[in-house]
Amino acid sequence: MTRSGTMAPEPVIRFAGVAKTYATRRGPIAAVRGVSFTLHPGRVLGIVGQSGSGKSTVASLLVRAEMPTAGAITFRGKDIAELRGRALRDFRRSVQMIFQDPFASLNPRFSVGRAVSEPLLIHGIGDASTRRARTLAALEEAELKPGAAFLDSLPHQLSGGQRQRVAIARALVLDPAVVVADEPVSMLDVSARAGIIALLRKLVRERALALAFITHDLSLVGTICDDVAVMDRGLFVEEGRARDLLASPRHDTTRRLIAAVPVPAPIVVEYPAANASPQERQP
Amino acid sequence: MSRGGVPGFSSRSGRIGLLLFCGFGLAALAADWIAPFDALAIHYDAAHAVVRMQKPGLTHLLGTNYYGRDIFSQVVVGARVSIGVGLLSAAIIVFVGTNIGLVSGYFGGRTDALLMRITDIAFGIPFFPFAILLVALLRPSIWNIVVTISCLLWRSVARVVRSQVLSLRERAFVRAAQVAGASHLRVMYVHIFPNILPMVLLYVSIGISYAVLAEASLSFLGFGDPNMTSWGSMLYDAYVTGSMSRAWWWTLPPGICITLFVVSVFLMARDWEVIANPRLAA
Numbered sequence: 025m026t027r028s029g030t031m032a033p034e035p036v037i038r039f040a041g042v043a044k045t046y047a048t049r050r051g052p053i054a055a056v057r058g059v060s061f062t063l064h065p066g067r068v069l070g071i072v073g074q075s076g077s078g079k080s081t082v083a084s085l086l087v088r089a090e091m092p093t094a095g096a097i098t099f100r101g102k103d104i105a106e107l108r109g110r111a112l113r114d115f116r117r118s119v120q121m122i123f124q125d126p127f128a129s130l131n132p133r134f135s136v137g138r139a140v141s142e143p144l145l146i147h148g149i150g151d152a153s154t155r156r157a158r159t160l161a162a163l164e165e166a167e168l169k170p171g172a173a174f175l176d177s178l179p180h181q182l183s184g185g186q187r188q189r190v191a192i193a194r195a196l197v198l199d200p201a202v203v204v205a206d207e208p209v210s211m212l213d214v215s216a217r218a219g220i221i222a223l224l225r226k227l228v229r230e231r232a233l234a235l236a237f238i239t240h241d242l243s244l245v246g247t248i249c250d251d252v253a254v255m256d257r258g259l260f261v262e263e264g265r266a267r268d269l270l271a272s273p274r275h276d277t278t279r280r281l282i283a284a285v286p287v288p289a290p291i292v293v294e295y296p297a298a299n300a301s302p303q304e305r306q307p
Numbered sequence: 308m309s310r311g312g313v314p315g316f317s318s319r320s321g322r323i324g325l326l327l328f329c330g331f332g333l334a335a336l337a338a339d340w341i342a343p344f345d346a347l348a349i350h351y352d353a354a355h356a357v358v359r360m361q362k363p364g365l366t367h368l369l370g371t372n373y374y375g376r377d378i379f380s381q382v383v384v385g386a387r388v389s390i391g392v393g394l395l396s397a398a399i400i401v402f403v404g405t406n407i408g409l410v411s412g413y414f415g416g417r418t419d420a421l422l423m424r425i426t427d428i429a430f431g432i433p434f435f436p437f438a439i440l441l442v443a444l445l446r447p448s449i450w451n452i453v454v455t456i457s458c459l460l461w462r463s464v465a466r467v468v469r470s471q472v473l474s475l476r477e478r479a480f481v482r483a484a485q486v487a488g489a490s491h492l493r494v495m496y497v498h499i500f501p502n503i504l505p506m507v508l509l510y511v512s513i514g515i516s517y518a519v520l521a522e523a524s525l526s527f528l529g530f531g532d533p534n535m536t537s538w539g540s541m542l543y544d545a546y547v548t549g550s551m552s553r554a555w556w557w558t559l560p561p562g563i564c565i566t567l568f569v570v571s572v573f574l575m576a577r578d579w580e581v582i583a584n585p586r587l588a589a
Binding site (some may be wrong): 119120124131143146147 | 448478479480482483484485486487488489493501502
């Protein structure tokens with residue numbers, strides 16, 4: 025399969041004909057039916073599709089939460105299915121995930137400081153003071169400033185956008201090479217979305233992260249992705265540079281997704297001041 | 308629930324529970340100093356006759372029983388057996404039940420099927436016939452009563468913990484820990500366990516009260532340790548000597564102690580919820 029990002033450096037992750045079939049009581053279900061792509065440092069690949077298209081399965085495969093039933097996934101040239109021991113720990117440290125629902129992805133009993141330092145504890149990195157310093161740095165990089173003010177907060181005391189930033193800090197604290205973001209803004213207020221998108225873009229640029237951005241919302245693709253792959257029923261039906269694909273979609277699925285993007289058409293109704301009661305003027 | 312005071316014992320009912328519990332605990336620990344007589348000593352009067360069924364008075368604060376033993380001393384010494392059996396059994400019940408529930412719910416599949424069938428079997432065994440049989444086979448002793456209670460009563464803890472773990476393990480924060488490379492043990496005990504802690508604490512209190520009642524019942528049925536005095540065995544003695552309706556000073560003290568102790572644990576458990584749930588504490 026041809027790649028659009030030919031100018032990019034060596035890929036960190038390569039999917040080669042990857043398929044995933046789940047065995048169920050009613051017979052096998054093919055969630056992913058053979059997809060190939062690469063992730064490159066400093067580039068964002070958008071994987072777009074409707075629910076049930078297999079994009080979340082791709083996310084699970086990327087972080088090795090699931091194993092492919094066919095094809096191979098390589099990380100820096102090594103098949104991730106064969107990683108063991110130290111190599112597997114390196115992989116776990118290098119590939120991090122940001123989840124859709126920041127209300128569910130943070131342990132309700134862990135303070136922010138505990139949640140963000142947990143990956144460091146898991147990997148036995150540093151002593152208490154180094155871990156604290158790295159936790160603070162990660163929080164500030166996720167634009168929770170000052171970081172120290174958030175350390176003792178519990179998730180239920182934060183807004184949705186702040187929680188997602190905590191989740192991003194948790195993903196950053198191990199200094200990963202690859203981040204998989206599965207619908208990272210779909211549960212957030214529109215006002216919080218732009219900030220999270222801008223933050224992810226900044227991180228990709230500054231840290232040369234390889235980001236897989238999984239979404240059902242094509243309107244987000246233009247704001248962050250370099251490349252896009254459109255998924256339908258377990259296959260990539262169309263892929264290419266984000267702006268080319270948005271400008272001239274060729275496949276029906278892509279056109280449907282573009283048509284589904286709500287177009288802002290604000291109609292401003294101005295009440296004549298004399299007729300307006302105070303209640304009506306309130307937002 | 309009001310704020311301030313000892314964390315977790317901020318409500319009036321919680322403080323009353325704590326006070327009662329500490330009172331019983333102190334009595335049990337210091338029983339040898341508090342009890343004026345040996346609980347099993349038989350008292351004689353000047354004419355060398357046994358002091359039977361004496362009403363409460365100055366020498367014998369709660370009177371004496373049919374065998375001429377001092378009832379106040381028996382109540383104080385009996386607290387040690389009743390509370391000891393209760394606390395130890397509750398600890399074993401909750402430890403075993405929580406671990407079986409955690410492993411079963413977390414791993415699922417065959418592990419779950421096997422552990423839950425064992426739990427089903429434990430549920431299928433009626434408690435008292437099993438307890439009587441086991442104590443009779445093993446000889447009556449407090450250790451065997453602890454073993455008997457622990458053998459069966461972990462079952463409901465295991466069931467309830469498993470059902471909670473089944474829902475918790477699907478939550479994204481558990482996946483986040485797994486993706487970050489946490490081991491199964493770490494996910495189970497560091498990430499999932501704190502979320503079932505309120506339930507576990509509740510079962511500690513249920514376990515204590517259930518074990519105290521079970522010990523009292525087994526002793527009342529005559530399967531207690533014959534060399535030890537417990538609240539249940541006091542009631543058993545009153546029953547077999549036909550004294551239940553004749554000597555209120557014999558039956559009321561152990562009965563009231565059993566009730567008050569169980570109530571004290573429940574009053575405290577209501578406040579433990581606050582310790583275990585950060586939302587309520589904030």
